[in-house]
Every structure is written in C-alpha cells, then in structure tokens.
Amino acid sequence: MEIFTYLEKYDYEQLLFCQDKQSGLKAIIAIHDTTLGPALGGTRMWTYESEEAAIEDALRLAKGMTYKNAAAGLNLGGGKTVIIGDPKKDKNDEMFRAFGRYIQGLNGRYITAEDVGTTVADMDLIHEETDFVTGISPAFGSSGNPSPVTAFGVYQGMKAAAKEAFGSDSLEGKTVAVQGVGNVAYTLLKYLHEEGANLIVTDINKDAVQRAVENFGARVVNTDEIYGVECDIYAPCALGAVINDQTIPQIKAKVIAGSANNQLKDPRHGDQIHEMGIVYAPDYVINAGGVINVADELYGYNRERAMKKVEGVYNTIEKVIEIAKRDGIPTYLAADRMAEERIERMRNSRSQFLQNEKHILNRRK
Numbered sequence: 001m002e003i004f005t006y007l008e009k010y011d012y013e014q015l016l017f018c019q020d021k022q023s024g025l026k027a028i029i030a031i032h033d034t035t036l037g038p039a040l041g042g043t044r045m046w047t048y049e050s051e052e053a054a055i056e057d058a059l060r061l062a063k064g065m066t067y068k069n070a071a072a073g074l075n076l077g078g079g080k081t082v083i084i085g086d087p088k089k090d091k092n093d094e095m096f097r098a099f100g101r102y103i104q105g106l107n108g109r110y111i112t113a114e115d116v117g118t119t120v121a122d123m124d125l126i127h128e129e130t131d132f133v134t135g136i137s138p139a140f141g142s143s144g145n146p147s148p149v150t151a152f153g154v155y156q157g158m159k160a161a162a163k164e165a166f167g168s169d170s171l172e173g174k175t176v177a178v179q180g181v182g183n184v185a186y187t188l189l190k191y192l193h194e195e196g197a198n199l200i201v202t203d204i205n206k207d208a209v210q211r212a213v214e215n216f217g218a219r220v221v222n223t224d225e226i227y228g229v230e231c232d233i234y235a236p237c238a239l240g241a242v243i244n245d246q247t248i249p250q251i252k253a254k255v256i257a258g259s260a261n262n263q264l265k266d267p268r269h270g271d272q273i274h275e276m277g278i279v280y281a282p283d284y285v286i287n288a289g290g291v292i293n294v295a296d297e298l299y300g301y302n303r304e305r306a307m308k309k310v311e312g313v314y315n316t317i318e319k320v321i322e323i324a325k326r327d328g329i330p331t332y333l334a335a336d337r338m339a340e341e342r343i344e345r346m347r348n349s350r351s352q353f354l355q356n357e358k359h360i361l362n363r364r365k
C-alpha cells in the first residue's frame with residue numbers, strides 16, 4: 001500500500017505507529033477527521049496476518065468512526081487504534097500503560113475506548129497515563145463496558161428496519177440469525193429472546209454458542225451456514241466484510257441489522273442487497289450505541305441521559321430509510337450523505353479540531 005496515496009485519497013489526517021520493545025506494544029492509531037471534534041474510537045487487539053492488514057483495518061475503522069459519530073449527532077471526529085497481538089496471550093499491564101502515554105502525547109486529538117479484544121480493565125490501565133480514555137470502570141465516574149449499550153442500540157435499529165420490511169416493529173415470532181455471540185450479541189440475544197424472537201446463532205467459540213443455547217434456546221449452525229439459513233433478519237455481530245460476492249447469493253433474510261463494523265466488503269455490495277429488496281440498517285448507524293454512551297462522559301456521565309440518546313438509534317435508522325426512499329438510493333449511501341452533510345456544514349465554519357476544556361474528561365471526577 002502506498003500510504004500517503006491512500007491517506008490523500010480518503011482524506012485522513014494522521015497515522016501513528018507506536019512501538020514499545022519492553023512490553024511488546026505495536027499499535028497503530030489512525031485519525032481520520034476531526035472537523036466535528038476530537039477523534040473518538042475504540043482500540044482493537046487482534047492477530048493480523050500482516051502489518052499491512054493491520055494498517056488497513058485501522059484506517060477503515062477510523063473512517064467508519066468519522067461517519068458513525070457524525071450520523072449519531074455527536075460533536076466528535078473519527079479515529080481508531082489497532083494493537084497487533086493475541087488478546088488471549090499477548091497482553092500485559094506495561095503494554096497498555098505505554099499505549100496510554102502515546103495517547104497522552106496526542107493531547108486530546110484522540111480519545112479511546114474498548115473494541116474487539118480489549119476490556120474495561122485494559123482501559124483502566126490506559127487511564128493510569130491519560131485522561132483521554134472512556135469506558136473505564138464506573139468507580140471513576142465512567143460508563144464502563146459499552147457493549148450492552150451498543151446491543152440496546154442495535155435492538156432499537158433492528159426494530160426500525162423490521163418496521164420498514166414487515167410493516168410492524170414487533171420482533172415476536174421473527175427468526176433472527178445472529179453471527180457471532182460475543183459481548184454485544186449476547187445482550188442483543190437477551191432483548192430478542194425477551195420479545196419472543198426465534199434465534200439462530202453461530203460462533204467459532206463453542207462456549208459462547210453454548211451460553212446462547214442454554215439461556216435463550218437458540219438453534220446452532222456452522223459458521224459458514226449462517227448466511228443461507230431461512231430467517232427474517234440476519235444480524236452480523238462478529239467481524240467485517242461479511243456482505244460480499246460469496247455470501248450475498250445465499251442470503252434469504254429481508255433485513256440485515258447487526259453490530260459488526262464495516263459489514264459491506266465494498267460499496268457495490270450495498271447496491272446489490274438494495275437491488276434484492278433487503279432493508280439494510282447501515283452498520284455505523286445501528287451500532288452507534290456504544291460510542292453515544294461513552295461520549296456522554298464528556299458531559300459528566302449520566303446513564304439515563306445516555307440511554308435516552310441511544311434509544312434514538314431507532315429514529316436515526318428511520319431517517320436513513322426515509323432519505324434512501326426520497327432520493328432513490330441504497331441506505332448505506334443515504335447514511336453517508338447524512339454524515340457528510342453534517343461534517344461539511346461544520347467544516348465551513350471551522351477546520352481542524354482545537355483542544356479546549358470541554359473535551360477534557362475532568363468533569364466525571
């Protein structure tokens with residue numbers, strides 16, 4: 001990859017490589033756009049096939065955060081970190097402390113939180129070195145683990161998409177195929193089970209699948225069978241690029257609504273599912289609950305206020321569907337337009353993000 005060509009093409013502001021030999025830290029922080037405010041996005045720890053794959057993931061995820069935060073109405077820009085390593089084997093306290101110092105060095109241009117492979121305990125270690133971290137332990141006045149709140153937002157967005165596809169937002173009796181039964185999906189399954197949905201699940205982790213069977217009566221399928229199962233709603237809740245040339249011909253669902261980031265392998269896959277009449281709830285709109293929740297920490301965290309805002313994911317999905325119908329475009333494009341228009345309006349009145357006391361996480365103390 002020609003890095004500067006890529007950065008220029010998609011208008012990235014900054015890409016940082018952070019290395020600490022002692023702890024084994026190899027982190028990549030990507031800051032896409034800070035027009036709306038400091039870049040807020042989680043830290044993913046993953047075993048990447050190559051350094052190039054890690055860079056690409058950081059860049060794609062950071063751009064996704066710009067759009068997510070803009071579409072959610074947050075005054076925040078987009079950034080993301082990936083740490084190269086196995087979250088089950090390669091973590092140590094010094095690694096997250098070293099990473100925290102790198103974040104501190106950015107002086108508020110980037111604020112982090114959890115993502116796949118990182119936990120509240122990891123955020124607490126980062127917090128030893130910097131205040132520019134959210135989703136730390138509630139004992140610090142923080143919001144804690146964002147995953148259950150992300151799940152609540154996905155549940156709301158799924159209902160709004162179901163309303164469009166089936167004429168009612170009730171999920172009772174609907175069959176939902178959930179791919180990945182991790183932190184977000186587990187709580188999502190709980191909401192769906194409580195509403196009387198039939199559940200089909202898959203995961204590479206057998207224990208995770210077993211929990212879903214025991215607690216929610218879910219039926220299990222193999223990981224490669226989930227795309228083609230008979231269902232009303234397909235909920236991708238594992239990793240990205242799952243809507244692609246191989247999977248699209250198998251999909252029987254009328255709605256795609258799940259938490260995974262970057263679900264479309266390429267934009268043209270969004271066009272294809274639109275042509276098939278599938279109601280697609282754009283990933284970064286439906287999964288914004290977590291970031292809406294952690295962003296509330298900037299105002300002194302208030303759980304009730306945060307949950308009220310997350311409930312708004314229902315209305316945002318409705319709005320995206322409305323724009324798509326009005327303009328005769330797929331929902332992924334409608335969401336992009338909505339986000340880009342908001343950023344453009346702000347860009348016209350202010351350019352680069354400038355640190356001020358509003359962005360310092362001192363009010364939660």
Ligand SMILES: NC(=O)C1=CN([C@@H]2O[C@H](COP(=O)(O)OP(=O)(O)OC[C@H]3O[C@@H](n4cnc5c(N)ncnc54)[C@H](O)[C@@H]3O)[C@@H](O)[C@H]2O)C=CC1
Nearest residue numbers: 146147150180181182183184203204205238259260261290
């Ligand atoms: N945690 C959060 O608050 C947010 C998460 N997301 C996105 O939602 C997705 C899930 O996040 P979490 O639940 O936090 O992650 P997680 O790591 O807890 O769960 C992911 C699950 O997917 C499973 N998995 C991995 N590869 C698979 C495959 N090929 N087939 C089936 N299952 C597979 C894993 O075993 C794991 O159980 C990710 O894409 C994440 O970026 C997006 C917004 C916020």
Ligand SMILES: CC(C)CC(=O)C(=O)O
Nearest residue numbers: 041042113114146290291
């Ligand atoms: C997990 C969130 C708090 C932020 C994030 O990185 C995301 O929404 O993908």
